[in-house]
Amino acid sequence: MNYLKRILLIIIVFLIILIVVSMFLPSSTVIEKKVVIDNNKEVIEEQLHHFQIHKLLHYVIKKDDGIWSLTEQEEGVELTGSLIVDYGFNPITKFNALFHQEKLTMVFGKQLDSLKAYIENLPKIHRVKVEKKFMGESLWYLSVRDTINQRESSNIHGKLFTKINQFMDEQGIVSDDSPFVIYHLWTDSIVDLEAGIPVKDSTLIGNKTINLRKIASGNVVTAIHYGPYERLPETYFGINEWMRKNKVVVIGSPWESYITDPAKETNPEKWQTAVFFPIE
Numbered sequence: 001m002n003y004l005k006r007i008l009l010i011i012i013v014f015l016i017i018l019i020v021v022s023m024f025l026p027s028s029t030v031i032e033k034k035v036v037i038d039n040n041k042e043v044i045e046e047q048l049h050h051f052q053i054h055k056l057l058h059y060v061i062k063k064d065d066g067i068w069s070l071t072e073q074e075e076g077v078e079l080t081g082s083l084i085v086d087y088g089f090n091p092i093t094k095f096n097a098l099f100h101q102e103k104l105t106m107v108f109g110k111q112l113d114s115l116k117a118y119i120e121n122l123p124k125i126h127r128v129k130v131e132k133k134f135m136g137e138s139l140w141y142l143s144v145r146d147t148i149n150q151r152e153s154s155n156i157h158g159k160l161f162t163k164i165n166q167f168m169d170e171q172g173i174v175s176d177d178s179p180f181v182i183y184h185l186w187t188d189s190i191v192d193l194e195a196g197i198p199v200k201d202s203t204l205i206g207n208k209t210i211n212l213r214k215i216a217s218g219n220v221v222t223a224i225h226y227g228p229y230e231r232l233p234e235t236y237f238g239i240n241e242w243m244r245k246n247k248v249v250v251i252g253s254p255w256e257s258y259i260t261d262p263a264k265e266t267n268p269e270k271w272q273t274a275v276f277f278p279i280e
Contacts, residue, residue, distance in 0.1 A: 027094065028086045033109045035116045038076040045070065047119050049081075057100060059085050081112055123233040129221040130242040132279070139215040141180075141196035142168065155273050157181060160195035167210045168197065175199050178274075180257040182215075191274050196255075198271065215255070220275045221248060224259075228268035232256070233274055243277065252257065252278035 006210075037044055048068050050137060053061045065084040070077050087093050144160045161179055168175065177198035185192035201214070221243055225235035236254075244252070259272040 125235045140201040143196040145194040147192045183256040225273040
C-alpha cells in the first residue's frame with residue numbers, strides 16, 4: 001500500500017511541476033516563411049483572399065491567425081507568411097509544442113509551396129490598355145460556325161477562314177478588313193466558335209455553309225493584345241479584371257480580331273490582336 005502511495009505522490013508532484021513549468025511556457029508561437037511567386041501582385045492578393053490554412057499538424061488555425069505581406073521584386077513577388085499557432089493552456093500541449101517547432105515550419109512551408117505552384121499556373125494580368133468604346137456602325141461579315149472538341153481546335157481557325165476565302169474568291173468578293181473569331185461557348189470539352197470576314201451589308205450569298213451576319217452597333221470593352229496567340233489569356237484576364245472593377249455587364253459573346261497577318265509578319269512578338277466584349 002505504501003508503495004502505491006509513493007507512486008501516486010510522485011505522479012501528483014510530477015503533475016504539479018508540469019503545470020507550474022507550463023505556466024512559463026508560451027501559449028502560442030509565430031512561424032514565418034517566405035516564397036517568391038512569379039505572377040502579378042493583384043493575382044496573388046485575390047488568391048490570398050480565399051486562402052486559409054485550417055490545421056497545421058493537429059493545431060487548429062483560425063482565419064485571422066494568418067498575416068501576409070507582399071513585396072514586389074525583380075524576379076517576382078515575395079510573399080511573407082506569418083502564422084500564429086495557438087497551443088492553448090493545456091500543459092501537455094505546451095510541452096509537445098516544444099518538439100513541434102521545426103515540423104510546424106516545414107509543414108507551413110509546404111503549404112506555401114503548394115500555393116505558389118497554384119498561383120504560378122494562373123494567367124498573369126497582362127498590362128493592357130482597356131477601353132470602353134461605342135461602335136457606331138454594325139459589323140457585317142461572312143461566317144462559318146462550328147462546334148468542336150477542344151482537343152481538335154489546333155488549326156480550326158485556318159480551316160474555317162479557308163472556306164470563307166474560297167467562297168469569296170469564287171464570288172469575286174474582296175475585303176481588306178481584319179478577320180475575326182467569335183467565341184459563343186468555351187468549356188473544358190467543347191468550343192462553339194464562328195469565323196468571320198467583314199464585308200459590305202449589300203453582299204448577296206447563296207450558300208448553305210457560308211452565312212451573312214452582323215454584329216450590331218453598341219458599346220464594347222476592348223483591348224489590344226501584343227504577342228503570340230497562346231498568351232491571349234493574359235489579355236482576357238486583364239479585361240475581365242477591368243470589367244469586374246468597373247461593374248460592366250456583358251451582353252454577348254466576345255470576339256478576337258486578328259490585326260496582324262501571320263503570313264506576312266512571321267515574328268509572333270509583333271502580332272496584334274484586338275479583343276472585344278459587347279456590353280450594355
